[in-house]
Amino acid sequence: MFGALARKLFGSANDRRVRGYQPRIAAINALEPEIKALSDEELRARTVTFREQLANGASLDDLLVPAFATVREAARRALGQRHFDVQLIGGMVLHERGIAEMRTGEGKTLVATAPVYLNALTGKGVHVVTVNDYLAKRDAEWMGRVYRFLGLTVGIIHHGLDDNERRAAYACDVTYATNNELGFDYLRDNMKYELNQMVQRPHFYAVVDEVDSILVDEARTPLIISGPLDDRSDFYNTIDTYIPKLSKEDYEVDEKQRSVALTEAGMEKTETLLRDAGLLKGESLYDIENVSVVHHVNQALRAHTLFQRDKDYIVRNDEVVIIDEFTGRMMPGRRYSEGLHQALEAKERVQVQPENQTLASITFQNYFRMYEKLAGMTGTANTEAAEFQDIYSLEVIEIPTNLPVRRVDDDDEVYRTATEKYNAIIDLITDCKSRGQPVLVGTTSIEKSELLADLLKKRGFKQKDFSDPDAFRPLYDGDQGTTDDQVFAVLNARHHEQESYIVSQAGVPGAVTIATNMAGRGTDIQLGGNADMRISHELGDMPEGEQRAAAEAGIREEIAKLKAKALEAGGLYVIGTERHESRRIDNQLRGRSGRQGDPGHSHFFLSLEDDLMRIFGSDRLDGMLQKLGLKEGEAIVHPWINRALEKAQQKVEARNYDIRKNLLKYDDVMNDQRKVVFEQRVELMQDEDVAETVAEMRHGVIDDLVVKHVPPNAYPEQWDTDGLAEALERVLGLDLPVREWAAEEGIADEEMRERVQRRADEAMALKAAKYGPDIMRYVEKSILLQTLDHLWREHLVTLDHLRQVIGLRGYAQRDPLNEYKSEAFQLFEAMLASLREAVTAQLMRVEVMAAPQTDDMPPMAPHHIDAATGEDEFALADAEISGEATLAPAPDAAAPARNPDDPSSWGRVGRNEPCPCGSGLKYKHCHGKFV
Structure with a gap:
């Protein structure tokens, strides 16, 4: 009762907030006669003046009154529509990072022009977000007349544009787009390999039309880019038929590390089998064209040698079901990643399910929270005011109607x-x-x-x-x-x-x-x-x-x-x-x-x-x-019926909000990791040279290996020198005299670490000298970015699987969200450790076949997907991480003859070709042996 009386005397908080805008409305109205007297050219020139004032230290708030007055006059001339005072109030709410609730028919589309123009003066780009392509095109054309009249550029993002067209649209002062196009462009940008391929600018200011529909209704479903893995079920079955033809001498199994690798004899036999079947391109199994084949062979080999039926998995109802190695329980719905589950299905002759790997995903909540300034408008937002405040920190202000309802x-x-x-x-x-x-x-x-x-x-x-x-x-x-x-x-x-x-x-x-x-x-x-x-x-x-x-x-x-x-x-x-x-x-x-x-x-x-x-x-x-x-x-x-129904609706709304909020808490965990990975990718693309980064990774891997096998403060007789030698061979591809070093009197673990680092650095220095700094910079950045993408995709799959089962922790009286946070952090750390080891292993083994580069020879372009042939942009990243990668640009047709004493003149050499040095051995058994 007292609350109702207070509202009657003093007005509600919303009423007081709206009244607070009246002084600026009066100031805008006072400028109207002066601005009406300006010619079109003089009115347009005010945009240049405003930008100069901003450059000289003025704030957007300082320019609000004259800018709004300018937009009102420009709309009157370009559209024949003059902003009502309440529309200017709505514009101020949008400028101040709020949600303007305006009834249908009050002209929300026109309302946005004032704050959009004001913020576009910064040159940082303003996004106006609509619910469909039609409204984006309509509003960009309709309201675009006002912006163009004032000298601003207007762009539209809609389905069907290529990257160049999108980049041009995002470079405009005002860009109209749907929420889906914006979100997918952000995800695609963070899958690019060069900065100049990205289309979006930093996220500055967005005005969301129908904000309740976009930020509440559509925010229930995340944006996901899946692929580029195709349904290769038949290929899994085909590769599986060749694995039983290999003998135990053709591969080496490390049960402790749960790894398996083909021997030289196994590689030759596999190459022969695949070549005879027409599945091999080029000369070698490890040519860049065959990395996908290598991936399938490795996974099929793992399925046959490392995984046992009724121990690691069972076959039930024509499905391969994983068995938890710790509890012995079945885990239906869980699948091994990276195609291993498909390899097991092929092995057991059950239906091979197609791969549908998530490459990138983000929720609308986390996308729009990236904007420095966010605002929205709709006819109905007050019922969701708590959600807008909690998730987006947006206050809902109800704008009065121009005429009484x-x-x-x-x-x-x-x-x-x-x-x-x-x-x-x-x-x-x-x-x-x-x-x-x-x-x-x-x-x-x-x-x-x-x-x-x-x-x-x-x-x-x-x-x-x-x-x-x-x-x-x-x-x-x-x-x-x-x-x-x-x-x-x-x-x-x-x-x-x-x-x-x-x-x-x-x-x-x-x-x-x-x-x-x-x-x-x-x-x-x-x-x-x-x-x-x-x-x-x-x-x-x-x-x-x-x-x-x-x-x-x-x-x-x-x-x-x-x-x-x-x-x-x-x-x-x-x-x-x-x-x-x-x-x-x-x-x-x-x-x-x-x-x-x-x-x-x-x-x-x-x-x-x-x-x-x-x-x-x-x-x-x-x-x-x-x-x-x-x-x-x-x-x-009866009015009581109405009130009872509204209370029922409030209960349903509260339940739905709790569901969305709980899901967002889980996604926030992934979002924190996503921001770290995406920011790191941008930094890597910005760096001209990542040699220092990969060197730090290499040293970190060596530190981990030495600490694992040569613990600090342990006696030499307690060192696992055999294990260290095998690990260094496996990761670095170096055969180092670790046992002889350990036998030296007075040697310590620190000295052991320094010697390994020095040998590894020397090997990389020789490789850099052999291939040249330009090629090595390209190779290092390519492998680093593509390996990061590969492991991030696998991490997304793992987190998705974890999220599906983490709720069961509640039965043990443990908070599933805290458990998810803890395990997701551990998985992220493990992913970073895998990244260091994978990048180091590939760079230590990489073979670069490059023709001599002349002055008029174009620079090497990054590997990308070909729209016509469908060649896979991520082929290298999908290769076995610890395997080989060959980055080989096409040799120049006019390349000079090979000099046996100068490996840099050899160009690309097939692994089965005679070695150009003249030894008479195959290249893979001679100078190509280190690969």
Whole structure:
């Protein structure tokens, strides 16, 4: 009671916030006469002046008043629309990182121009986010007239653009795009290998239209880029047939390390088998073209030698199910990564499931939180205010309407059965139709919209066929004063352009439009119809001139008559066929009526068979209503019913929010790691030379290996010198006299570490001297980036699997979220350790076949996917990490003859070719032996 009294005396917090903008509104209005007197060129020149002021230290807040005044005048000249004061208030809320809740028809599209222009003056780029491509194109063209009038550039991102077109659009001062395009471009950017291939700039300021739809409804599903792995089920089966043909002498198994590798004899036998089967490209198994084949061979070999049926896995219901090595329990749904599970399926002759590896993913919540400034606008956000504040730190401000709302909102009618409810709805539609009052009927699904359409047809109504060009003719004939007999339109999943036009004409007298929730977004329902839409559709091909001007005037005159008729009939009548789980969706439907002070009506019809009513105890209510003597066709109507339903909706909203918030907590763990990886990728691409980075990795790997086998403060006789020698051979490819060093008197673990590091550094220095600094820089960066991407993808899969089972920890009275955080951190550290070892192993073994580079020879380009051939951009990254990689640009056709004494003149040498040194041995047994 006291709260209500205080609000009556002092106003609500929202009212006080809105009143706080009045001084600046007065200042903007005071500038209007001065700015109106400027010529177009002088008005446009103010943009240059504002940018100079910013460069000299002024803040955006300092420029708000003159900039808003400038935009208002530019809109008046370019669009014929002048911002209302409340629209300027909405613009200020957007500038101050808030959400402006403005009723439908209050001109949110125009509201955004003022804050977008002000923030675009910084040159950092402003993104205006829409819910679909049609609205992005429409708004960019429509509002783009204002920005271009003031000298700003405008870009559009939509499906089908290539990278160059996207980069140009993002470079504009103002860029219109959908949330999906923005998110996917961000993910694709962080899969590129050069900075100049990236399309987006740093995320500065975004204004999100229909913010509740994008940041709440669509935020339930993350954006995921899967691939580029194709369904290679047959290839797994093919490779599997060759593994039994290998003998134990053809491979070496290390059970302790759980690894297996082909011997030289095994490589030759495998090469022969695959070459005879036509599966080998080029001369060698380890040519760059065959890295995918090597990957499959290695995984098939692991499946046959390291994994045992009924110990590591079982076969049940034609599926390979992993057995937990610690608990002995089956783990259905879990799969080995990197194609190993497919290799096991091929081994066991069960259905091989295709690989669908996640390359990158992000939620909308985490994407939009990257922006330095974020704002949004919608007609319905207040019911989700807590979520916007908690997740995005956005405050919802309700902006008053320009004119008082005259819409009448009736109490809900509740019927016992759905049949009674639909009969009442059709009776009301028939009544409105007879009076020439336009009707918009909102349904919760396409199925229910079609059900209502069938019921209308049984009552004698006819449904419009939108494949007929005449279907777009207005339903009401203004000259004759009659309406089309019993015609209605149904809107559901159709093209946005067609949908927007149909709903824009739903205000024609006598129009009956049935729409699902998705219909009509971004398009106002204007009484009498939308003149601009009709002109565009009916006069689209007519050239400019007197004839077109006369036709336009005729359409506007006709719409004026239609509007008068619709106003006389009571404005748009909105009928809700049931309540939604969210009050916000109901408010969106109701808000279609009563725009800009027009009269209107809204009425919701419910039954005890509706989902919401059924969930919240309609059985008891049904029994009570029968005892009270409620007859068939009668409804119960009372404000208490409305309040009870709203409380039920609030409970559902709170439950859904808790689910989204809990999922976000898990994704935040991955997001922290994602930011580290993506930032590291950018830094690596920025570095001209990553030799220092890979050297640090190499030294770190050596430190780990030495500490593992030669513990500090241990006696030499306690050292595992054999294990250290094997590990150094496996990782570094170096055969070092570790046992002899250990036998020296007085040697310590530190001395051992220094000797290994020195030998490894010398080997890399020789390689750099042999191939030249330019090639080695390219090789080091390529292997580092591609290996990082490869391991990050595997890490994403592991985290996804962990997330699916971590909830079971709750049965042990342990918090699943804390368990997930702890294990995800350990997995991330393990991934970084694997990265160091994998990069070191590949660089120590890499063989670079490069023709002599001349001055006019183009620089080596990074490996990429070919759109025509579909060659895999990530082929090298998909190779076995500890295996070999050959980066070989095509040799120059005019390369000089090979000098036996100068390996740099040999160019590319096949592993089975005679060695160019003249020894008579195959290259792989001579100078190519170190690979």
